[in-house]
Amino acid sequence: MYAVVLILAILFPFITPDPDFWVSSGGTRALWLGVTALSMSFLNRNLGLMSLGQLFFSGIAGYIVAISSVTHNVKFGTSVPLAILAGTLSGVIIGWIALKTKGVYFFMLTLAVTLGLYSFANQAQEITRGHTGINSIPSPIIFGVDFAYVKPLYYLFLGIAIALFALCKFLEKTSFGIALKGVRDNEDRMISMGYRTMPLKMIAFVFSSFIASIAGVMGVFYVTNISPDSVGLTRSIDLLVIVVVGGATYLGGAFVGAVLIAVFEAIIQDFTQYYVGATGVLFIVVLMLAPQGLMGIAAQVRAQRGKKAGASA
């Protein structure tokens, strides 16, 4: 299954019609959104926490790269690692507060964190240039490859996405990942078994903010600008739509949702006025009818059939 998806993803720029448009607006965009969504799915799948704070970390990392390279002429070799580090470390502070709460409180608190960055980015004009944001961020050139071109950027993002996905999968297999699932299912029991659950949750949260920070840098290179709207309410909900529609309890769901939304956006671009409304309706329908998302539909159908078969027997 993974092999098929992987081969398709590698061949995608050569088999798609109108490659200039679809590689960038479909492929690269989906990979960027997918990595952002992955940081959310990882947390939800392994810890049962739905976080809207991921855009906060993305935003911190993105703004640091944008400000340092455009305003202060810092080289990407310095600014990118620094930005990822800062985004990840801000996860320690937010995690310390947010992990004391659960469920809908956690969700609300992380939403407030992201909206807080939005209002800061809007107000602190001296630093962030306010509502206009920071525009024309240059593309990186690594080993003579200019990532301003469509295909190199696509393969760079594909490489990052595969690496992070594999890393998540690997972590889930380790004893750390198994302990995390224990915390998700029954934290009290894990505590009485002698586990210290807070450090476990903290590591998972900081790891997810690490992924989100990388996604933030990816976003800066893909969009080439950053503004408060990059961390605003609409963008947060967009991300949530991707995670939920793809399937919030599956890691692959992040990418399924991202591809779906990217393609949907690209197709509906001409009717852009109604785009967000349309995704909102899709989101509500999925939540009401198939809360496990697209990845979970097969399992859901199977369960319902089983129920019917059980009833008739």
Added chain:
Amino acid sequence: MANPIDLPPAFLLVYRCRYKAEYPGGGVSMTRFIFTFLNGLTLAGLYFLVASGLTLIFGLMRVINLAHGAFYLLSGYVSWTIADKTDNWFYGAVAGSLTLGVFGTLVYVLLLRKFQYEELRVALITLGVALVLAQAMLAIFGGDYYQTNYPENVSFSVPIPGLGLSYPFFRIFVLILAIIVAVGLWVFISKTRYGAIIRAGVDDTTMVSALGINVQAVFIWIFFLGSLLVGFAGAVGGTTNSFGMGTDGDYLLFSLQVVIIGGLGSIGGVAIGSFLVGVIGQFATGYYPTFAGMITFAMLILVLAFRPQGILGKKQ
């Protein structure tokens, strides 16, 4: 009457500009201090009106409505439109409140009721509603900023004794309204028979149904009341402050800050939260505009570090 006015997008920024424009003597430290305090206090009144509906619904039904900011904005548009057509502020406010009351009830009955006990799923659905609403409002009203005209009989200023300055009465009126609503809600929920039924219906739905009370109807009324309150807040807030695209996110943030700091589900908590967010936020905006957002945010973090359930919240 009122025309769409062109103002910068961020609500706080708007507030700051108007502060400077309205009170050119802002350099005088004492005057500036008093005006900032009054602005903060009356803003707190508005925050209370906005957040009380959110906390009422959550406190009684465990349903968190994240379309709250969008509800506020929708009411702003509705009451602006009606006030503009009829030339009467009061009709606008009534229309805004009732529209939202009915709209909120419909959202509850059609989308939320089935999943009422799945907190997160309900929260997500309401975010979907917020998204659809935001887009619909943008399509209808565009990206301009609006502000409803003050009702004529209260559009005067009251002098502040000893300073030779005056303050718009309508802002003080908002604070008075907030206090009336606060006392009214408290009396209604903890002192009347209906309040007793509501509290009992929330604690033990089955038992109260067995007593012959239609608990579903009770829930619908709570949702109606909560949405009516945010509708009213939208009408009032749309008069004291401009609103437009993005206002939904701003007010969702304020409401979340207020209820997180004060403690979700507690009317007293909302009062304390509104006071802190309003007054401290206003001082931060007036004196350190660049870091205003950071300062309110730091306050939120500080409160949660010591009391994760908020100042008056019950332990989860």
